[in-house]
Amino acid sequence: MSMRNLKYLLLLGLGLAIGFLIGSLGSKTSSSDLDSADMLNVPQVWTCSMHPDVRQNEMGTCPLCAMDLVLEHNKNGGGHNFLELEPHHPLFTQIETSLVSNDSLFKAKINLTGRLTTNPETDATQTILFDGRLDKLLMNSIGDFVKKGETIGEVYAPEMYLAQDKLLTSASYQNTHPKLFAAARNSLGLWRLTDEQIEMVLKNKKPIMDFPLIADVSGTVTEVLAKEGEFYTQGAPLYKVSDLSLLWVELDAFENQLGLIEKGRMLELEFAGNPNLSQKIKVDYVEPILDSNTWTTRVRGVLVNKNRRYRPGMLVRAKIAVNDTDPSFLSIPKSALLWTGNESYVFKKTIGSKGMIFQPVKVGLGRASEERVEVLKGLQAGEEIVTEGVYHVDATAQLYAKRSFMDVLPEAGLLERVHENGASLEKETLKPLLDNYLLLKDALVASNFELAEGILKDISESLKELEDNALIVGNIVNVKTVLMTMKRQNDLEGYRLGFKKLSTEMVSLLKRQTEFNSTLYIQFCPMADGNKGGFWLSREEQIKNPYFGNEMLHCGSVEEVLK
Template identity: 30%
Template sequence: MKKNKIKEIGNHPFFRYGLILLAGIFLGWLIFSGNSKKQNSLESITAEDSHDHEHGDDHEIWTCSMHPQIRMEEPGLCPLCAMDLIPLQTTGSGDTAIDPNSIQMSNEAIALANIQTTRVNRQNPVKDIRLYGTIQVDERLSQSQTSHVSGRIEKLFVTFTGERVKQGQPIATIYSPDLLTAQQELIEAVKMKDLQPALLQAVREKLRLWKLTDEQIKSIENSGEVSPLVDITANTSGIVISKNVNQGDYINTGTVLFDIANLSKVWAVFDAYESDLPFLKIGDRLEYTLQSLPGKIFKGNISFINPILDPVTRTAKIRVETSNPTGELMPEMYTSANVSANLKQYNDELVIPKTAILWTGKRSIIYVKQQNTETPAFMLREVELGPSLGDSYVILSGLNDGEEIVTNGAYIIDASAQLSGKQSMMNETAGRAVTGHEGHNMGHDMQSVSAKGEHAMLKVQGLCEMCKDRIEKSAKSVKGVSSASWDLNTKLLHLDFDPEITSVDQIEKAVAKAGHDTENYKTDQATYDALPACCKYRS
């Protein structure tokens, strides 16, 4: 009975289908289980190979976001600031021609940063010097009108400053008791000329010294009439620039009545900074213009260079003589000039734009584009600067003819170098990992350097490029100041100095003494008045 029951269940179709399904599941498990083991084995081998390759060929470098010169092989803390180190992102292009210390940038990044390059060449440099000054009276054509006798001014024929006079024109009448006495002595001497001829000659000479003419003396001798009044005549033609007396004043012999200047010739007097003096010499041709006569150009040669510098403005006076037949050039008119000085001692030298140079205070740095590379790469280069040509500089060493340099965007490239931990304007020694005791020693060294140097900012008043030059030079003249840079827009003077040698207070005093107000010190009025017109910053 039981056997029949089992046989009946075995012949049932659902039972057969179930056995087939279980057999299929078992076979699938056997097949895929084997493949999985093989796959895991392959993955294990691949991972080990990859791990070995990674550690064998390219170790991960860790750096500090605040101190990119720190480069370590393991994560940890920065030895300088104790911040967590971050992995250094490398962007190798695979171009073996690229120097490992260079900064690589894609063409898209160069376009976005507006980085521009220029190929340098040799040329004969010409320095453009800008000078500012005023029209002045030719001192050789100025004369003082003095009284030759003592007395009282009875009448003035010239009554105001600026009046034009001619030579020989009466300018004043003087009542003089001494003159009256001398005329009476002349009449008495004439009566005794046969007995004492020498006395007559002495009295005549006395009157001549009082500027009486021989005709006037002869008239007194013949007429026997005397007068206490005498006319003072102009001894030159020109313009009255100073009136020192009024009608009714009592004067002595030698009293200056008027100052008269002949304006047929005038001087254009300019202020030249001491840094520009080596490039100026007597005889140089220059052109100058005046604000009051726009579009008109005057030309002349330098006739005199003052050998003494002004101790306040640090400038020397440069003089140019100019004819003024029409009188259109008036004293105290503002004028500006351009001088193109040929620097013959620097002929056939390399000249680069000013925008290509980065200054650190001690070093001058440029970025040179590497040649023959698929990816644009730029190398830092330290150069020695020659004289400034205004918008460019002469290069004495550090650069070769035909090299391509960055003329716009050098700061962006330098920032990339700093972030990459490579040599830059602020990081003179870079390119190697700093580990262990070396890192801690570097931290102590940097702290020592920081202790010896400080950075400060001062608010300094000024208006133009002349102000900028004067402010920076006065700050740098203080012993202990390593660098000074004044921003025309923000009016801030950035300083790097040694606090063991000087202080911000001393630097402020030096800048104020040069003619520019600071937050704590005001320049005196006389120094401020001596500044050129374009530098008058007070309202």
């Protein structure tokens, strides 16, 4: 072999070795790139080192201090939408899980409220039968009982007087002109005079001046419409009556309750004014149209009231017990749900490579009982979900920069918020919660951390009576989530950030109330929360800022007044 060929072989071998080395390095880089590509599938969050509440999905500068944003690294493996924890994590001591299963028997108890009303089928109106002046009305008080055929008043009717005078004139020649006499007599019958009254006129040979009014219907007077001394035309109403031996029970049912209410269901009645009274009746009618203002429909039953113990206008509560057999029924405890206002989620638990994975799953809900709710979509029998401590899971997800349902709580457009359910709350519904909220506001104004810490417990207690209120269940869940986050804070700054979210929900709740015991002021500070601004509620028009205390006590303005 020549020296030249040997050089070529050496160069070729060297090239192959270098190529192999580069290829090897390239494959390692490719593997690293693959890992990076996997990480790129996870939504990246850019935040500010000085203001961690600033979170953006792209590079930029902080809107508060103009510092460059830095990429937030996940403290926990996996994607942004699920949380993976090692088996020894403290969260496992704070939660409970259970398997989703089919329930062959669906049990529920529905609570409805409403009033007793008169039965329109027995309602009637007494009218005046001819033009005249009402000189006397005997049935002039609500509650008076009227019996058909009895005298109820007296009327002076000029035309009636003339008709009687014509009868007396024709009576003088009834033997020669019997047809004229018969016509005059029959005309009085058209005026509803009885034969006895006509005979009395002929006998006395004198017209009746104040003509007696005779009742057409029997019943209890429910409304008086006429006054003595006034002139009324034929057909004018004098009073209304109703048979109070049969009353209607009219109840308001919300849309999510209608699947459990049908004709024939038994209603167990309780009366707010007299807890000793109780009665059982059946659902007689369910109104087919939903009221667009209250998002409720009317459920009706008939109550027998022989002893007149029950009165129209009485407040009534009704319970409906449901025991339906349905082999395909899938339900979960209500405690497993996280509400975001318009959507519902649960945390599904699965096994991961490092431990347990908790992933939020959107669920479609159906019928609901006091403790459980039907699942129409999103889950299958045999899957494991968190049933106790869902707020702890959500709070842990927030700490690990994962998807948190705290993020869906509204921060902007507070005064223009549109509610998913337009019905109004009764006057005193929110009073205990509002009173404790205002105490918390005062504690933050005074910058008293220990006092604020104790009031948080009182707010949690005042939520218990509101948990079953279908109108505001989404708001109450949000308030619970806010309180859970606030309790983990160790300083006033953390409390004040949580108070901003709490105020958002409180304003939303109070917008659902139509009456207030005292005037409330919705106030706003544009410098709160790093110049993002924050609302709060106060009974005083004077500004006392809970976000800064004495540092900027009077910073803010009144945005709206609730009366």
